[in-house]
Amino acid sequence: MRERDVVVSGASIAGLSAAFWLRRLGWQVTVIERAPAFRDGGQNVDVRGVAREVLDRMGLFDEVKRQNTTETGTVVVDASGKVTAELPSDGPDGATAELEVLRGDFARTIHDHLPPGVAFVYGDTIETATDGPESLHIVTSQGRELRCDLLVIAEGVRSATRDRVFAADEVTQKDLDVTMVFGTIPRTAGDDDRWRWHNTTRGRQIHLRPDNHGTTRAILAYSPGDDLAGLGRGDALARVRDRYADAGWEAPRVLDAFDASDDVYIDQLTQIRMTTWHRGRTVLAGDAGWCVTPMGGGGASLALTSGYVLAAQLAAHPDDTEAALTAYETWMRPLVDDVQGLPRGLKHFAYPQTRTGLALRHLVGKVLTSPPLKPLAAKLTQVAETKQTLPEIPQGAA
Ligand SMILES: Cc1cc2nc3c(=O)[nH]c(=O)nc-3n(C[C@H](O)[C@H](O)[C@H](O)COP(=O)(O)OP(=O)(O)OC[C@H]3O[C@@H](n4cnc5c(N)ncnc54)[C@H](O)[C@@H]3O)c2cc1C
Helix, strand or coil: CCEEEEECCCCHHHHHHHHHHHHHCCEEEEEEEECCCCCCCCCEEEECCHHHHHHHCCCCCHHHHCCCCCCCCCEEEECCEEEEEEECCCCCCCCCCCCCCCCHHHHHHHHHCCCCCHHHHHHCEEEEEEECCCCCEEEEEEEEEEEEEEECCCCCCHHHHHHHHHHHHHHEEEEEEEEEEEEECCCCCCCCCCEEEECCCCCEEEEEEEEECEEEEEEEEEEECCCCCCCCCHHHHHHHHHHCCCCCCCCHHHHHHHHHCCCCEEEEEEEECCCCCCEEEEEEHHHHHHHHHHCCHHHHHHHHHHHHHHHHHHCCCCCHHHHHHHHHEEEHHHHHHHHHCCCCCCCHHHHCHHHHHHHHHHHHHHHCHHHHHHHHHHHCCCCCCCCCCCCCCCCCCC
């Protein structure tokens, strides 16, 4: 059979997974990444549900497990640091999952285990993608011209190529009104091996999590959120500092450390909802198609799984791209819908505004994490769960 060409735009979890599996199937793979070099940054992500099986089929389960962040559990703490509740973390999919890994370590692991022959272009982006009778014609901002049989857009939530290929009314961007600031800060003697989670009034959360690099991963998350997108890093962090001025607990330490850190990632949580993820020879994978946000959880698991399922369906329908991409959507959609449909009232529960709301949250949290209700609480952290069997990649390729 004629060798087929794929261009993958975006070199993070979804793009690298697609590159991995399509190359294994013999496709010529070119990955275009906007950043000037491979991006190592990012905080905790986890591998759950069916993504564990995908990772295993990649032969990378043990490698990722070796890079575990070392976190042993998740606790809620009060303003003095005293533990008020412990979230279930036993089993593979607890609040602290069995496979907790830093995004950069995870992406790097896939990158370093790609089958030989994947070509990378850094510091470039797709300017136009025109579908023709024989192939799809891509022109990049650096003037490169590429012809391919398939374009996989895996550019994350703010994907520019998606917004060019699909009309505005086909891409619903649902602002969840939550801002999250992730950063790496120096570890201190008081930090332990658990994820410590503190809630305070005016919808503010502070999280501290251990990592496997001798540092601590901090998150400030708050709602109502702030639109910090147009601001420079200094101005954005100043706004966050104002917001956390009287937040107590470890807020001053985190704010000071963020100012000095070169690894701060700010996100205004936005769900992406689309009625279709493909058009002609173009298909979306990962956050670009369905960002679920950390509030839904499982973004990395779905991104990893999408690369595998896409390749498997293309292998199953070698002469019919439309059928393959439809089958890919049909397989992935229930997993995405499951996570995007956030329980009613979740935001008010997670981000209480007043002292009364906070007290209620503590109470509900205590009840939910009590032994009889632990199985229910454990369900809240299960994502990428499915009764469908993973489609097979033909023998010899996998
Ligand atoms: C540097 C970084 C840090 C992150 N940190 C966290 C974190 O701390 N916590 C968390 O929950 N999630 C984080 N995420 C998001 C998380 O990785 C994703 O939610 C999830 O893993 C799904 O991955 P994805 O591959 O679909 O998208 P992403 O991981 O968002 O990757 C998209 C990739 O596409 C590239 N890209 C974007 N636009 C273009 C373009 N026009 N052309 C070519 N390439 C493009 C980006 O540089 C990136 O490499 C981070 C992502 C990145 C890129």
